[in-house]
Amino acid sequence: MQKTAIKKFLLQNGLKRLNLQAVLFDMDGVLFDSMPIHAYSWTNALAALNIPFEEEEAYLHEGRTGSGTINLVFQRCYGRDALPEEIEQIYAEKTRLFEQHPEAPIMPGASEMLELVKKSGLKRVLVTGSGQRSLLDKLNLHFPGHFRPDNMVTAFDVKKGKPDPEPYLMGIRKAEAQADGCIVVENAPLGVESAKAAGIFTIAVNTGKLQDQHLIDAGADLVYASMSELQASWRSLLGVLRSTQLD
Numbered sequence: 578m579q580k581t582a583i584k585k586f587l588l589q590n591g592l593k594r595l596n597l598q599a600v601l602f603d604m605d606g607v608l609f610d611s612m613p614i615h616a617y618s619w620t621n622a623l624a625a626l627n628i629p630f631e632e633e634e635a636y637l638h639e640g641r642t643g644s645g646t647i648n649l650v651f652q653r654c655y656g657r658d659a660l661p662e663e664i665e666q667i668y669a670e671k672t673r674l675f676e677q678h679p680e681a682p683i684m685p686g687a688s689e690m691l692e693l694v695k696k697s698g699l700k701r702v703l704v705t706g707s708g709q710r711s712l713l714d715k716l717n718l719h720f721p722g723h724f725r726p727d728n729m730v731t732a733f734d735v736k737k738g739k740p741d742p743e744p745y746l747m748g749i750r751k752a753e754a755q756a757d758g759c760i761v762v763e764n765a766p767l768g769v770e771s772a773k774a775a776g777i778f779t780i781a782v783n784t785g786k787l788q789d790q791h792l793i794d795a796g797a798d799l800v801y802a803s804m805s806e807l808q809a810s811w812r813s814l815l816g817v818l819r820s821t822q823l824d
């Protein structure tokens with residue numbers, strides 16, 4: 578199963594083998610169990626303007642920039658993009674609702690996974706569309722020794738955001754590697770699309786409310802049910818990632 582997925586990826590990307598140097602981690606829904614709070618905040622910030630937005634949509638569109646999400650909703654409701662002041666108002670309300678909520682818990686298995694990756698001699702790079710300073714500030718507190726500004730890509734670094742490949746292409750550069758030297762851990766369909774468009778082997782962890790098929794359709798090479806399951810499988814998976822090659 579793992580070996581088949583890796584061989585398929587190598588074939589599609591014209592590679593003989595992976596040359597692993599770094600693991601690129603998404604943040605929301607991977608390191609922090611923050612998506613329920615994001616979904617709640619989006620739904621209620623838009624409900625204040627009588628704009629319907631199901632929580633499942635927050636999971637489907639997870640990874641877009643704030644303005645990207647707001648424009649998508651405005652196009653659906655009003656057939657136009659939102660004005661800059663509308664974007665500012667809605668995103669401010671979304672952020673206010675998010676930040677008044679109790680802190681998002683660490684995703685079970687995330688700390689263990691980061692430590693295992695470190696022990697494996699691989700770099701860790703954060704690639705998030707988030708501009709929630711409260712979460713970014715807490716990375717060092719909850720995951721000490723893993724993330725510094727020079728191995729983080731956030732909403733402040735990119736113009737386009739996921740599903741564009743730009744965030745993960747920047748992640749590859751911050752890893753000082755090539756696409757075949759990286760793997761990605763993502764939980765959202767648009768994040769998977771972004772990583773795959775950057776040419777990276779992508780592991781999806783389905784920590785949210787969507788069916789696995791959304792992640793598979795987005796191009797995920799492997800799907801795990803949780804970060805706990807991924808970290809429990811990491812040693813054997815890493816062995817297969819390092820040893821699998823095309824003849």
Ligand code: CA
Nearest residue numbers: 603605606765
């Ligand atoms: Ca995510």
